[in-house]
Amino acid sequence: AYVASAHKASEGWALQIDRPARALKAKKHDDRKSELRSLRKALADVPRKNVALQAHAVIIATGGNPTGIADTFRLPLTSLRPILCPVSATVFGDRAALKTLDGLRVRARLTLARNHNELWHEDGEVLFRTFGISGVAVFNLSRRIQHGDTILLDVFPDLSKDELLDTLNRRVELLGGFSPRDPRWLDGMLAPQLSRVVCTAFEQCHPGSNDVIHLVSILKHFKLLVKGTAEERSAQVTRGGVSVESISTPSLRARSVVDAPLYVCGEALDIDADCGGFNLAWAWISGIRAASSL
Ligand SMILES: Cc1cc2nc3c(=O)[nH]c(=O)nc-3n(C[C@H](O)[C@H](O)[C@H](O)COP(=O)(O)OP(=O)(O)OC[C@H]3O[C@@H](n4cnc5c(N)ncnc54)[C@H](O)[C@@H]3O)c2cc1C
Structure with missing residues (x-):
């Protein structure tokens, strides 16, 4: 499901979510990779519908390309560049x-x-x-x-x-x-x-x-x-993302929206590290941090 639009509500956020209109039908496969590929294709092809959702808080955890979601929530982005590649x-x-x-x-x-x-x-x-x-x-x-x-x-x-x-x-x-x-x-x-x-x-x-x-x-x-x-295309990480200056620490809450809780974690933030498990560790730790700040 994708957030099509977001507005501040009396308590938190009023979101329009673009989601599949029915359960995904994918071919059965013996291996997980092929199954995942089929599910991706089914997700791309399935008819979609818009549903309204009320949320007390939103955590953005969309990984290396947060362009669309950052626009939706009007968060400043630094330029994106694939790294950890040949x-x-x-x-x-x-x-x-x-x-x-x-x-x-x-x-x-x-x-x-x-x-x-x-x-x-x-x-x-x-x-x-x-x-x-x-x-x-x-x-x-x-x-x-x-x-x-x-x-x-x-x-x-x-x-x-x-x-x-x-x-x-x-x-x-x-x-x-x-x-x-x-x-x-x-x-x-x-x-x-x-x-x-x-x-x-x-x-x-x-x-x-x-x-x-x-x-x-x-x-x-x-x-x-x-x-x-x-x-x-096979880079492990994207440099750039939601600007670190726009986020309060240690809560990881966006500074721009005072009255509606909005958090950003993981690779969606402009933080990257060398190989060695540091990027995954950052995704997990910052996700836990954002969730426990709610
Ligand atoms: C091939 C490869 C190998 C790697 N190896 C390592 C390694 O050995 N060690 C290490 O530390 N790191 C490694 N990394 C990097 C690491 O996997 C990422 O940094 C980490 O997974 C980022 O976590 P995340 O939760 O921020 O984002 P992701 O794991 O990318 O998850 C984001 C999710 O959000 C979904 N999404 C995106 N946009 C939207 C949207 N608008 N609405 C809803 N959902 C959305 C995506 O489909 C995805 O499922 C590797 C990456 C790759 C590609």
Whole structure:
């Protein structure tokens, strides 16, 4: 049921609710996902009717897109943007790199940099995709990126630069000198696709060199240029929503309507957090808070 209109009444709210005119008929399925899909379709197709409802109080808990309901209750909205999603990016100086790396997962430390200033670090698994990078650590960066930022991947996060240099020098003693024309020299240290891309970067950044000190700098600062967020349709959270300034704390009651109780909770408010259960926890805690303020 949707709130079609809302007016202050002598006690609380007079609402017009747009609701299904009859019980939903959906096909029976064995799995919950298909059942839910059928119910959604049935809900979209069912004839609707308007009913009047008196409410002592209203709690808005509509999730990431509260645009319609905020208009109905005349609440100020901040702009909406999907976050906690993959990042669209290119590998610095190598347009073909992401095609080579597509599907590869690498444990790394990710550093977000803007105008040569380091803004944020995340540790975790990076999944390379043809359009950029994905994975939980990347989702967290997606909350902070801007077009034009740089993400530096350290693909040996457990080794300091000196330790990595020692490891590479020992390899030189065992295998002979490194050459960027022989990516297999890195077999056992890196996935073959990544070795190929690292060697291409090496040749571009240090033409004519075979010095493993330059390999250290590429492996510790593998550079991606950020375009923006990607696959927003599957983003976990929407940034933006009912402005926090329009809500009193700790009650979560809207300041604008003094005589009719109106509360906002969960993702409908302009509050978002990193992955890790914080967004669900906020939805539950703020829902309990709003309900216990009634
Ligand atoms: C794929 C995915 C994975 C996620 N994983 C995590 C995770 O691991 N950890 C975590 O913390 N968070 C996760 N999140 C985010 C988390 O699920 C949300 O932040 C949280 O569910 C928000 O809760 P909510 O009650 O505010 O809104 P929602 O859970 O979105 O519920 C809002 C409900 O209101 C209904 N509705 C919308 N508009 C109206 C209206 N006008 N009238 C009536 N009903 C309306 C919607 O249909 C929906 O049923 C994930 C999200 C997604 C999409």
